Amino acid sequence: MKRKVIVFGLVGLLILGTFFGCSKAASTKEAESATLVLKNGAIYTMDEEDRVASAVAVINDQIVYVGDDAGVESYVGDDTEVIDLDGKMVTPGFIDGHIHAASDQLSRLYSVYLTDTEPDIKLYQAALKEFAEKHPELEVIIGRGFQLKAFGDEGPTKDVLDEIISDRPVIISDTSGHGDWVNTKTLEMAGITKDTQAPAGGEIYRDANGEPSGYLSDAGELIANLTEKTKTTPEQFFEAFKVFEDESAAKGITGINSMGSDIAAPVIWKMMDDYAKTGEMTLRVKFAHRAVDGDDPAQIVKELQDGQQYVSDMQNIIDIKTFIDGVPEGKTSYLLKPYAATANMAEDYRGEAMWSQESLNEFVAAADKAGYAVDVHAMGDASSRMFIDAVEYAFEQNGKRDARHNLIHANLLDPADIPRMGELGIYAGMQPIWFYKDPIFSQLEIQMLGQERFDQEYVIRDMLEAGIIMTGSSDSPVTTDNRPLIGIECGVTQCSPYPGGGQGDPVFVRNVNQTVSVIDMLRFYTINGAKEMFMEKTIGSIEVGKKADMVVLTQDITKIKPDDISETEVVSTIFNGKIVYQK
Structure with a gap:
């Protein structure tokens, strides 16, 4: 059988790179024929020296050679699939460090989906009416994706929903997932009145x-009796996950850190393990356990320990996710100083934490002692400090270790807390698509926080x-455009990555000093x-001995104008040595 040769396009520059001495091959003996060879490319290894090669060889799911084109020839046999990159860029497979796996897909499949609807009340009503008429069997109607921008200062009201549906409860989450727009029937059935705290x-x-006007921010527990009736089934989740998996491959994503679902984590862990054993799974995953103040850390630790039976090179189980506060646009972030006067709250209003400092300290210390990481949602400088203090307390009790506790969002930090995070080894789970001054959320943040604090956000x-x-x-589905190349451009430019949507316009630059x-x-x-997943020995860089998870891009994004990064396309995604997406 003659070997196959695939040529990818005509663009790109050949990078000769730095070739790797003793790390080129898995062994010094005569090379075994590779199942896959990539050559004549710009292969960014992302190893400790940020070396660039031109060729890589793979046997089944493992990288066995990284180096130059001449050296890779000894791995080419009659059955080797050879890809001539023609100068194209290759990177390790992309990893989305904070996502709610399949949530957006579930919304599209099973609920009122407003994410793609223009922020207009009449359009929202039309979408709700159409969905309700199609689903007379639903006891509770749920949806997702409305923009607060559509409602002005008054905010979402129950009356707008009542005009369309008054005989069934309606619960529509906003884009952040922290706010719920509800109708009168929902308030009645949940027992929410003027006197409800x-x-x-x-x-x-x-x-x-x-x-109650019909909008609840970070108050989902008040309507839990109704949302319980709309919980996703494992079968629905798996159907949506497979759609999510295919869409991820098209974006070059080969690994995810998923931070929660309405399905219990142990159920998902087993589901993913069963799926991985079929050999058809094309994502490496880490699904966090969820916790709230009052949960018994010993019980959660026990469930995590029981879950270790499902750990493999496809799945890791090592962390717990919780929330300390909400979101600035919902006025539920917990701040060191009061909200801006334009937020129209009490003069001394700073928001409120969902945990006490003492209970958070003890919870983080218990998880840390058992060897697990804690991931905390915090979108205020006070909530962020609470978590940093809790990690410091845990290390005082248990001794400092490479725990990789994770401050999710880390959007607003007191300057004094930044070096503390570094010293404690606290990771920061960032959403680069939020780094620029977008026309919707940025305006809401300026209204709630004031310009000075807005300018202090995302100091990367x-x-x-x-x-x-x-x-x-x-953080999809909060941001449904989860293409890593979009995020990479935002981090480099601090500006909009969208042509025709502010790209290159200084008006949309948040902080040019933070590029x-x-x-x-x-x-x-x-x-x-990969480090956040505790899988850096397996993935995250292109090195001998690691899994062959890679992305081929149309052009070398280090050599082009930053504004062109988001226009770069994924040519193919390789997972476990197999092409799982081809443009």
């Missing part, structure tokens, strides 16, 4: 008479210089993501 860290929005260069390891992610390099951003989405 908001839960810790949450808000019940009210009209001029003090009655300062964080990098403090030694903080940051990962790149989308970082393309290589810095590639680390976010490759080796740093």
Whole structure:
């Protein structure tokens, strides 16, 4: 059988690179024929020296050679699939460091999906009406993706929903997933009245008479009796996950850190293990256990320990996710200083934490002692400090270790807390698509936080210089455009990555002093993501002995104008040595 040769395009420059001495091959004996060879490319290894090669050889699922074109020839046999890259760029497979796997796909399949609808009340009503008429069997109607921008200062109201549906409860989450727009029937069935108190860290929005207006921010527990009836089944989740998996491959994503679902983590762990054993799975995964204040850490640790039977090179089980606060646009972030006057809250209003410092300290210490990482959602400088203090407390109790506790979002930090994060080895789970001054959320953040604090957000260069390891992610479905190349451009430019949508316009630049390099951003989405998964010995860089997870791009994004990064396309995605996506 003659060997196959595939040529990818005509663009790109041949990078001779630095070739790797003794790390070129798995062995000095005569090379075994590879199943796959890539050559004549710009292969960014993302190893400790950021070396660049021109060729790589793979046997089955493992990388056996990284080096130059001449050296790879000894791995080419009659049955080797040879890909001539013609100068194209290759990187390790991308890793989304914070995502809610299949949530967007579930919304598209089973609920009112407003994410792609223009932020307009009439259009929202039309979509709801159409869905309700198609699904008369549903006891509770749920949806996702509305923009607060559509409602002005009054915010979402129950009356708008009542006009369309008044006989069934309706619950529509906003784009952040922290706010719920509900109708009168929902309020009645949940028992939410003028006298109902908001839960810790949450808000019940009210009209001029003090009655619930129809918008709840971080108050989902008040409507849990209704949302319980809409829970995803394992079968639905798996159907959506396979769609999510295919869409991920098309974006070059080969690994994810998933931070929660309404299905219990142990159920998902077994589901993923069963799927991995079929040999058809094309994503490496880490699904976090969820926790809230009041949960018994010993019980969660026990479930994590029981889950170790499902750990493999396809899945890791090592972390717990919780929330300390909400979101600035919902006025539920927990701040060191009061919200801006334009937020229209009480003069001393700073938000409220969902945990007490004492209970958070003890929870993090218990998880840390058992060897597990804690991932915390925090979008205020006060909530971020609470977590940093809790990690410091845990290390005082247990001794410092490479724990990789993770501050998710890390958008607003007191400058004094940045070096503390670096010293404690706390990771930061960033969403680079949020780094630019977008026309929707940025305006809401300026309204709630004020311009000065807005300008202090996402100081990634300062964080990098403090030694903080940051990962790149989308937080999908909060941001449905989860292409890593979009995030990489945002980190490099601090500006919009969308042609015709502000790209290159200084008006959309958030903080020009916080730009970082393309290589810095590639680390976010490759080796740093692998470290967050505790899988850096297996994935995250292109090195001999690691799994063959790689992405081929149309052009070398380190050699082009930063504004062109987001226009770069994924030519193919290779997972476990097999091409799982081909443009």
